[in-house]
Amino acid sequence: MGSTADKHVIQGEHVTLPVRIRDAAVASAMFAVPAAPARAVIAYAGLEVAEPLPGRAICSLAFVRxxxxxxxPYHEFAVAFLVRRPGAPPTRRMKGVGAFIHWLPVNQEFTLEAGRTIWGFPKELADIPMDLSGRVKRCAVRIGGRTVIELAVRPGLPLPSGTGAPKIDAYSCMDGVTRRTGWTMAPSGVRMRPGGATLRLGDHPVAAELRGLGLDRARALSSTAVRHLTMEFDAAEEVGP
Amino acid sequence: MTREVRTALVTGAAGGLGALAAQRLAAAAWDVVAVDLDAAGLARTAARSPNLHTRVCDVTDPAAVERVAAEAGPVQRVVHAAAISPLGAALEQPLADVERVLRVDYLGTVHVARATMPGMLDRGRGELILFSSLAAWVPGYLTAAYASAKAAVNAFAEALYQETAGRGVTIRCVCPRQVDTPMYRRIAAEHPAATGGMQGMPPGLVLDAVDRSLARPAADLFVFPDRLTRTTVTAKRLLPAATRRVIGLRTAPPDGRADRSP
Structure with missing residues (x-):
């Protein structure tokens, strides 16, 4: 570990690691995108996209309450790519694959500062209206009154509880430093389906990147909604070049 | 940011449904005034949430409720979740307890509505969300005081709706079955028979049902948050005697007249 303390002061409050989330709800969609432009989008982090199919990378969009x-309490939107563990050889296997968080707008100041300071998560402030109460889950991200992205996730079939990824590595890159954060999740009330996502992109740079990956025309591989999620975030550790 | 900040007033915000309602509204960037008697619980609800403001206030005190509402300014939504539910036999529960339940659950509702409705009616918009209970529709053993107070809330909501319909304020009277809150868990542990061994429904599902109900016509006053609640209310309407008997059997003490093995 070494470099990162497990205690931080954020806006005068002591935040102790691991950070615990006791109640969250999520809707997300995964897309298969061409690997070459995806590689270019995340090149700044020095990480390699995972390619579960030759020439295809996985981009995940999620919104979280x-x-x-x-x-x-806050709302968050995430743009993430599945990446290989640094130094791991190219493989089709998904074992050891992590999630690189490329963009992570939030709508509250405390989590903005905590996320950037503690883990180097690329958080920025946005308006993030969200409706998770209906069968179709909806979210929009607006910055300066302009819509960056809108995502709707249609209902799937219930999965037995206990399924899903219990622990994965989240990667982030801020100011040229790439970090890895242990991220544990315990979901319940999970519904999943193939396809099921509707996406609309605005004119923000990130929207342009997603359009460059063909996301405005793509059918989602799968869509997932999680009614109740608890999570833990460990301290971040720097990932060597 | 150019967004319009909306204000919500949430009572009973130190725990359970009220706390979750306050946190969800705060997450959605509302300005939230969170009210409860329990200062420590309020502080937990409001931790690291600068847009969640706490006010210690007893809803049985009309002047105190009036003050909190005045300080909150123009509110768009009122979520009134403050309530107590001590159980006791109809002929034996201490009168002081009966009176306390009526003061908190029924008069508290009257005070909150009187402090907030005139402003919302003047502005021609707003949402008043009152928490009642399935017990108001199907009282069981030991719920005489609680069910009576909640039935009074139902009647109050209906009369208030009649008097204010068409003036832009949506009223919802939410009647869930048992909800998995610290209060319910305490009561269920104390009175396993009277609560029928029921597991409470997750508070988040109750609040989802409330959110969905706001899209329905104004006249859709009562919210029954899950299928079991809806089925029970329908059964009580269509088959009152049979439903009463089933509820009696399910909530009777093991040594009571409606004998049921534990």
Whole structure:
């Protein structure tokens, strides 16, 4: 570990690691995108996209409502890519694959500062209206009154509880430093389906990147909604070049 | 940011449904005034949430409720979740307890509505969400005081709706079955028979049902948050005697007249 303390002061409050989220709800969609432009989008982090199919990378879009947790209540939108563990050889196997968080707008100041300071997560402030109460889950991200992205996730079939990824590595890159964060999840009330996502992109740079990956025309591989999720985020560790 | 900040007033916000309602609204960037008697619980609800403001206030005190509402300014949504539910036999529960339940659950509702409705009616918009209970529709053993107070809330909501319909304020009277909150878990542990061994429904599902209900016509006053709640209310309407008997059997003490093995 070494470089990162497990205690931080954020806006006068002591935040102790691991950070615990006691109640969150999520909707997400995964897309298969061409690997070459995806590689270019995340090149700044020095990480390699995972290619579960030759020439295809996986981009994941998710929106999250944090109701009860150590970073306070807030809404978040995430753009992530599945990446190989640094130094791991190219393989089709998904074992050891992590999630590189490319963009992570949030709508509250406390989590903005905590996320950037503690883990180097690429958080920025946005308006993130969200409706998770209906069968179709909807979210939009707006910055300066302009819509960056809108995502709707249609209902799937219930999965037995206990399924899903219990622990994965989240990667982030801020100011040229790439970090890895242990991220544990315990979902319940999970519904999943093939396809099921509707996406609309605005004119923000990130929207342009996603359009460059063909996301405005793509059918989702799968869509997932999680009614109740608890999570833990460990301290971040720097990943060597 | 050019967004319009909306204000919500949430009572009973130190725990359970009220706390989750306050946190969800805060997450959605509302300005939230969270009200409860329990200052420590309020502080937990509001931790690391600068847009969640806490006010210690007893809803049985009309002047105190009036003050909190005045300080909150123009509110768009009122979520009134403050309530107590001590159980006791109809002929034996201490009168002081009966009176307390009526003061908190029924008069508290009257005070909150009187402090907030006039402003919302003046502005021609707003949402008043009152928490009642399935017990108001199907009282069981030991719920005489609680079910009576919640039935009074139902009647109050209906009369208020009649008097204010068409003026832009949506009223919802939410009647869930048992909800998995710290309060319910305490009561279920104390009175396993009277609560029928029922596991409470997750509070998040109750709040989802409330959110969905706001898209329905104003006249859709009552919210029954899950299928079991809806089925029970329908059964009570269509088959009152049979439903009463089933509820009696399910909530009777093991040594009671409606004998049921534990």
């Amino acid at each position: 944090y109701a009860d947790g150590d970073l306070g």
